[in-house]
Every structure is written in structure tokens, then in C-alpha cells.
Amino acid sequence: MEGGGEMGVPRFHLVALLGAGLAVALLVAACGAAPGGGTPTQSATGTAGSSASASGSSGVPAGMATATSLAAWQQSGTGTQSIDTTTGNPKPPSLLLPGDKQSYVWADLKQAVNTFTFDAKTQGLFDFFFGSTDAGQGYLFRIDTRGGTSYSGFAATNSWTSWDCPQSGPTDDPASTWMHIVLAISGTNVTATVTWPGNKEVDTFNGQMDGCSTTSLSGTTFTTYTPSGDAFGFTGDALGATSDTWIANFT
Numbered sequence: 001m002e003g004g005g006e007m008g009v010p011r012f013h014l015v016a017l018l019g020a021g022l023a024v025a026l027l028v029a030a031c032g033a034a035p036g037g038g039t040p041t042q043s044a045t046g047t048a049g050s051s052a053s054a055s056g057s058s059g060v061p062a063g064m065a066t067a068t069s070l071a072a073w074q075q076s077g078t079g080t081q082s083i084d085t086t087t088g089n090p091k092p093p094s095l096l097l098p099g100d101k102q103s104y105v106w107a108d109l110k111q112a113v114n115t116f117t118f119d120a121k122t123q124g125l126f127d128f129f130f131g132s133t134d135a136g137q138g139y140l141f142r143i144d145t146r147g148g149t150s151y152s153g154f155a156a157t158n159s160w161t162s163w164d165c166p167q168s169g170p171t172d173d174p175a176s177t178w179m180h181i182v183l184a185i186s187g188t189n190v191t192a193t194v195t196w197p198g199n200k201e202v203d204t205f206n207g208q209m210d211g212c213s214t215t216s217l218s219g220t221t222f223t224t225y226t227p228s229g230d231a232f233g234f235t236g237d238a239l240g241a242t243s244d245t246w247i248a249n250f251t
Contacts, residue, residue: 061111061113062109063107064107064109065105065107065250066250067093067094067095067249068083068093069083070082070105073105073106073233074105075103075105080103081096081098081105082096082098083095083096088246088248089178089249094246095234095247095248096244096245096246097234097236097244097245098236098244099123099124099237099239099241099242099243099244099245102161102236102237103236104160104234104236105234106132106134106136106232106234107232108229108230109230110230111230112227112230113130113185113232114184114185115183115184115185116183116232116251117181117183117249117250118181118247118248118249118250118251119180119247120179120245120246120248121176121177121178121179121245122143122145122176122243122245122246123145123176124144124145124146124175124237124243124245125143125145125239125245126234126245126247127140127141127142127157127234127237128140128141128181128183128233129157129160129232129233129235130183130185130190130232131185131227131228131230132157132228132232132233133231134229134231135160136157136158136161136162136233137158137159137228137229138156138228139156139157139205139227140154140155140156140163141181141183141190141192142154142155143173143181144166144171144173145174145175146175147172149171150171151166151169151170151171151211152166152170152203153166153167153168153169153170153203154166154190154192154203154208155208155210155211155212156210156220156222160233160235163235164210164211164218165210165211165212166208166210166211167208167209167210167211168209168211170194170201177197178196178248179194179195179196180194180195181194185225187225188206188225188226189204189205189206190204190205190225191203191205192205205222205225206222206223206224206225207221207222207223208221208222209221210222
């Protein structure tokens with residue numbers, strides 16, 4: 001099932017929220033479905049929130065989730081999210097999303113967060129939700145390591161378990177390799193920079209199109225980023241038992 005819509009090629013979600021003023025690590029296991037899929041999605045609408053102002057000593061907005069505990073994350077799905085005390089980048093713990101079942105974690109600071117950074121290692125794929133309502137309607141940035149026509153990039157979401165997929169984008173993101181992701185929001189634009197040893201790729205939101213043929217947004221061009229809310233999180237895609245995702249150093 002992908003995006004809660006396709007049976008046989010599972011994809012499931014995990015999203016994040018944690019403690020006050022800490023910048024630690026978050027690691028998620030998320031694996032995904034074949035390109036295309038998801039349930040009918042609606043374009044995110046709303047007005048941009050104000051910049052986050054409350055912050056801890058580390059500069060992270062108060063209440064930001066991390067990967068050292070599940071205490072402040074909202075959790076759901078049929079999978080069991082966990083803190084992995086043996087895996088991290090470079091040291092544990094990290095947030096683990098199982099690849100065999102749907103799971104997701106999410107958080108809402110009730111204020112805009114304009115920059116997200118985290119390290120991720122996936123055996124398949126995962127989605128990072130942002131600019132979303134508490135129900136998960138908004139946007140996602142995907143890392144997909146399956147190659148072929150399974151693209152990394154931006155797409156829209158209808159809920160934590162229903163989303164579209166990128167129509168185009170990078171196809172060479174490596175599996176089982178730690179990558180560093182920085183997602184920066186500036187007005188109506190979003191840029192995601194992904195780096196791993198010897199490589200760097202930059203994906204921009206403007207002009208991005210949805211590519212899942214089974215959703216209502218198929219072929220829709222996103223010209224500007226218009227958030228539906230201030231929630232964010234991670235999802236995993238039940239691609240299989242060997243398709244876990246780890247998230248670390250989430251700030």
C-alpha cells in the first residue's frame with residue numbers, strides 16, 4: 001500500500017515532536033511504495049505562519065521534537081516506532097521506523113519552523129511532512145533510494161496516511177547510507193539540500209509537479225509554497241521487513 005492507497009506496495013508514515021529547546025537526533029525508519037499511488041489528495045491551502053521565535057539555548061524552537069525520546073511525538077500506525085539505542089550517526093540513539101508496517105510520528109509547535117535539519121538512512125524510502133495540519137494535509141519531501149522512476153523530491157499530502165509522490169527528481173540517493181538533509185523555507189519557496197560523502201544535490205519546490213496517477217493532484221504544478229499549518233513529521237511506507245529507516249540529529 002502506498003500513501004494509504006495501493007495494496008501490495010506498502011508505504012507508511014512517521015512524524016516528529018519532542019522536548020523544549022533541545023537540538024538532538026531523530027531517526028526514522030520509512031520505506032515506500034512504488035511510484036504512483038496514494039489516495040485522492042487536495043492542494044494545501046492556508047497562510048504562512050510567522051517565524052518561530054521561542055527557542056532554547058541551542059537555537060531550536062521550544063518544544064521541537066528530537067530523536068532521543070518518543071515522549072513528545074504523536075504516534076500512530078500499525079507499526080511500532082522505537083528509539084534505536086544501537087544505531088546513530090555517529091552515535092546512538094536514533095528514531096527507527098519499521099519498514100514492514102505503516103507507522104508515523106508527528107508534532108505541531110503551533111508556530112512556523114523555517115529550517116529543518118536531520119540525518120537519515122533508509123533501506124527504501126521515507127517522507128518528511130511539513131507545513132501540514134494536525135491531520136497531515138500539507139507537503140512532503142521524500143528520499144527514495146529505489147532508482148528507476150521512483151523519485152526523491154516534493155509532493156502534496158492529504159493526511160498522514162495519504163499523499164502524492166514526486167513526478168520527477170533525483171534517482172541516485174543511496175540506500176543504507178547516512179545522508180544529511182537541510183530543508184529551508186523562505187517565503188513561498190522551499191529548498192532541500194541533501195549531502196552524503198562525495199555528493200550534494202539540491203531540490204527546489206517551485207515548479208514541482210505531483211506524479212502519482214491515482215491522486216487528484218496528478219500533474220498539478222506547485223508554483224508557490226502555501227502551508228496549511230505548522231505540523232511536521234516522518235512517515236514510513238511498509239515496503240517490507242528489510243526497508244527500515246533511521247532518523248538522527250533532527251533539529
